[in-house]
């Protein structure tokens with residue numbers, strides 16, 4: 012069977028820097044694919060290119076459910092169910108938490124009023140984002156709840172593929188356990204295919220079916236997570252230049 016999401020020779024340069032360099036891989040329906048790689052290896056840029064938020068690729072193809080999507084608008088890609096979160100907490104900080112969720116629902120699903128509020132409640136329930144925070148200004152929320160809000164907002168848009176960019180960064184151990192449980196629940200109970208960028212390797216290896224490691228915009232290893240992290244090319248990418 013063809014992958015649900017397929018990247019073919021995707022490239023993006025910033026001046027002379029090849030941030031993503033002829034990268035190709037597929038994500039199977041129902042899979043959790045982990046993506047690791049040193050700082051600046053092109054992981055977040057890859058999510059930008061797939062979703063066109065905020066910009067698309069210079070060249071290459073993105074296929075979703077056998078359909079080319081790299082020429083679609085960011086909103087149309089989102090409406091197909093390819094939804095991302097951001098590495099830094101990206102909430103509209105002047106708005107209440109629930110308005111953050113409702114804006115996304117209106118833009119992606121076209122729902123307003125009571126129907127939209129129901130979808131926001133359902134997403135909050137799935138993620139465990141407390142209802143009594145709904146009317147608080149998003150700016151006043153601690154980092155953990157901003158991350159929960161960002162994931163709730165993503166889930167409210169009914170993702171088929173969820174692209175999570177470092178959901179565990181700046182979190183403490185108990186909170187990282189929550190990230191792990193949530194990812195597994197979204198995948199197993201809600202059937203969401205997940206691509207997870209993380210620096211927290213124990214989280215990455217414990218939830219991912221396969222792990223892809225990037226360096227300088229390219230894939231240097233892909234396969235079983237516990238084998239990939241021992242791959243000499245991967246060890247070299249993380250430690251080599253420091254040694």
Ligand SMILES: Nc1ncnc2c1ncn2[C@@H]1O[C@H](COP(=O)(O)OP(=O)(O)OP(=O)(O)O)[C@@H](O)[C@H]1O
Pocket residue numbers: 025028030048049050051052053054055056057098
């Ligand atoms: N908008 C931009 N303009 C210019 N250079 C950029 C831009 N976005 C990213 N880069 C550069 O592209 C390279 C890849 O950046 P990217 O953010 O994708 O890395 P990353 O793997 O997500 O790193 P990290 O693990 O630190 O989040 C880096 O060298 C970065 O400085």
Ligand SMILES: [Mg+2]
Pocket residue numbers: 054055056098
């Ligand atoms: Mg990044």
